[in-house]
Amino acid sequence: MRGYLFVLLIAATVTYLTTPAVRRIARRVGAVTPLRERDVHTVPIPRLGGAAIYFGIAVAMLTASRVPFFDAVFTGRTAYVVLLSAGAVCLLGVFDDLWELDAVTKAAGQALAAGIMAWQGIQLVSLPIFGTFIPSRMLLILVTVVAIMVTINAVNFVDGLDGLAAGMVAIAGTAFFVYSYLLARDSSPGDYASLASVITAALVGSCLGFLPHNFNPARIFMGDSGSMLLGLLMATSTVAITGTVEPSTLEEARIVPAFLPLVLPLAVLALPLMDLLLAVVRRTRAGKMPWQPDKLHLHHRMLSLGHSHAGAVLILYFWTATVGFGVALFALPISPRKSLLIGGTAVVFALFLTIGPRRWRQMAASAVPGHGNRTATVVIPADPALPRAEPADLAGAAKTGALTEGSQPGGGPDRSGTGVNSGVTGS
DSSP states (O other), rough: HHHHHHHHHHHHHHHHHHHHHHHHHHHHOOOOOOOTOOOOOOOEEEEEEEHHHHHHHHHHHHHHTTTTGTTTTTTTSSHHHHHHHHHHHHHHHHHHHOOOOOHHHHHHHHHHHHHHHHTTTTTOOOOTTOOOOOOOOOHHHHHHHHHHHHHHHHHHHHHHHHTTTHHHHHHHHHHHHHHHHHHHHOOOOTTOOOHHHHHHHHHHHHHHHHHHHHHHHHHSOOHHHHHHHHHHHHHHHHOOOOOHHHHHHHOOGGGGHHHHHHHHHHHHHHHHHHHHHHHHHHHHTTTOTTTTTOOOOOHHHHHHTOOOOHHHHHHHHHHHHHHHHHHGGGGGSSOHHHHHHHHHHHHHHHHHHHHHHHHHHHHHHTTTTTOOOEOOOOOOOOOOTSOOOOHHHHHHHHHHHHHTTBBBBBBBBOOOOOTTOOOEEEE
């Protein structure tokens, strides 16, 4: 465990220290997020934060390669291929942050980076449907590329509030690390270092190092260079561990732990994947392309419920922890009944946090006497039969104080109603 904590601390420290420099560079090169209709920030914010995140991850993993405990992880070239592919995706995101690439170009770059990793052996070995194994290597590569691209865009879609993507990935990554660490330790107690755990530790550390600069009010955004990088590495760690357990070879008593490598990747990314699916369905039904932006993502809906910016982020954090750790509980040596009880309690509490504040405001508003009544001003047109004062008469009356409240020029009562609150209420 100390080795993984070492990797996490290096990634967090390097990312935290390099982010201010990246922010200054972003301002100089013009990588600043403008104010768009779908955004919730009110001032232009520099982006390119993904460059600092990648730098922290790269330094942490290269340092880990010099630690004897991780020798088995870095013996081959797989770990370095991951770093190369992550760098390619981050660079693609940098170009998008600078020049806003079209969707086809970004998809092609994502497919290339994912294809390089899949070709080098980081592949799914089973579909998350009853442990069905894929016999064809080319089909394995294709499914792996699609899975990685879906995860990349899911994290990219959810990156809409200050600190949301970084915090959700840090929480989901922590839940996944707990499972991958316990699985590696149980399967090989003598040497339980694993590539999935190293990637996840570095990923969580970089997110934690970036959050102080990105949480509301954010001083820098991660941009596509960061969101796509986080999605790629999250997918890579889950793909790397998917084949470590073969469900068909385990006895029925361990069927739940057997399926965890298939279910947990979906659980820790449940919110981003759900947001992606809803966005595709919503935009397709509206006759739009799936990548056309709108303001109906989960975080936008949280704001529409009346939550503050930071409050919406924290509630989504709690949902991520509820789903991710709720599934990871099944990997711990506790009874399934107790796991369900803990998970169910967390879900109820999350629902209470999500919906409760709005109900409280509605109840408080309905308890106020006269709620729903509005004061209206009724304008009564002047009677044309009454004499009107000339401008000269008005000036003289103003000097002598002849004009008083409730009267009008000419000595008659004020019937114009101008500026008078009549006290009439309306619904």
